[in-house]
Amino acid sequence: MRALRIGILLGWRQIQRSNPWTTILIIFVMMLTFLNLIAVSGILVGLIAGSEKAVQEKSIGNIVITALDTEDEILETETIRRTLATIPEIIGFSVRYQKGVQIEANYSTRRDLQAEANIIGSQAIGFDPWEEELVTALSENIVEGEYFQPGESGYIVLGALTLERYTAGFADITGALKEVYPGDKVRVSINGASREFTVKGIINAKAGGVANSVYLPASELRRLSGNPNRNADEIIIRLKDDRPATATAVKDILLRQGLDTYAKIRTFEEALPKFITDIKNTFNILGTFIGSIGIVVASITIFIIIFINALSRQRQIGILKGIGIDRRAIEIAYILQAAFYALLGSALGVAITYGILVGYFERNPINFPFSDGILVADPLGTWYRFLALFGITLIAGFLPAWLIVRRNTLNSILGRK
């Protein structure tokens, strides 16, 4: 306790009397180290998290209902629809039909019948545009033309990646329509049945499958496919909030209603492919590893700073020991300095991360090709990283002090090696 008291006095006074610019520089280095530790893994994880978020917002909502593994479609779709309408936590749901289709463009102006047709295969999604709007707000993702309007028919909305000009040179691999714009006619075929639609708009989103599909009102898709059955392929549900706990609670309600006998009910987390979670975890480890290099650099920096500091005060340390000051008090003084740098650097890092960076990247996501990357800074992970940085910094502060303090007292006083 006495050693602690004197250690704090010595350490604090050293901090107070040290060159302010040096102190600021050290704290700045610690802050950058902390940010590096948080930001590298945060952006790597955020790259996947941004993709997940887009999938949740634009593709499958908070809960997704699909056909049982033993069935081709959701049984008793109307029963499920009626049940969903009674649950207050649900703010919207969209009943979707999915069919493989062929889409051909520019067939009326094609002169050379020997040339390759402007045709692709795609997945058509049929839905009620207004129901869908409550879940995915796809109209917000229209990049050309318009979204469906009430009471109209004969229109189709194309995903951007079905068009050559959006595929950035990958059209040869994926197949894409050339020179198709809103207002153009396309021919949609399912199992030999064809119908002409006018391209109403082009939709683009960095969510799996959204930009690869084409969209039709459900009634028109069912009519074209000649399927009078109203059982759907997928029902996506939007809840009042995005918390996983809410999704689990609503899923439990649906299970208690016995809907799992008609369909498979999964929360967003459950519906995510395992490889996505694996990639996220891998990126997290990778980011932590890269950030750890920063910790090593910071700990070496602290080691050198404390070592030089202690070495330059070697005689003073010898005299302190000479007049009877416990060596632990002197070691504590240097540990305190290291702790001060780590604490202040981390505190600034936390303030910048949560006060500026998270919000900034939320508003201005990083434009990755397949997702809008955000900065994920999970508070628990941040806490663990802080503890790692703090612990290593303390060791980096203690070691040089210990090396100097353990030297022979008289040798230190006389400056002998």
Place this chain on the structure above:
Amino acid sequence: MAHIITTTDVTRSFGSGDLITHVLKGITMTVEEGEFLAIMGKSGAGKSTLMYQLSVLDEPSGGTIIVDGVDVVQLNEVEATAFRLNTLGYVFQDYALVPDLSAEENVMLPLLMRGLVWKEARETARQAIDDVGLVGKYVNLPAQLSGGEQQRVSIARALAGKPRILFADEPTANLDSVSGQSVIDLITALNRDYGQTVVMVTHEREYALGANRIIHMEDGLIVHEECLRDCAVREH
């Protein structure tokens, strides 16, 4: 008077084999309680090395040293540190104050280490600073004090814990003659007025004149003891 320091055949050597240097070659001496002993000699005579042995800052290569009834050669590092804290006071030639601490905090350090609470340590430190003639300079940093004033703070630090023995290693070496004399006067007064036992190493005979006895060293041996007052002179 009782012996507060007794040494028997103390030797100190550095190096080994052909390169060994014998700095102390068998010192047997005593210091009486309340005595002011000055150790003099040319550079390399071994006077500082002797003082380091007596003040438990170094371990002799041979012989025994009894300080205040304790065989200090047998103490381990932790025990030696505690012994120095509780029994001895030091004044070094370059003051050896902690530059980041104020005058009173420098004096408080050993007091806090002894377990005094902050307020009590500060009051004792301020009293000690007053006693060495630096009234009101409690919060001055060492850099804000003259060399003589710094040495006085160093003396205050050494005396605040009321040590049994005060060791002073050439306390005037870095001071001008006026400051040096005032420091010597202070140490002499402490011995004369309060019976403080003092062991001081010095080059300057004029500064040793306040002592009871002067030990003259040459080549690692005491060659002459000179009594100035109140002592039995033993010639070697």
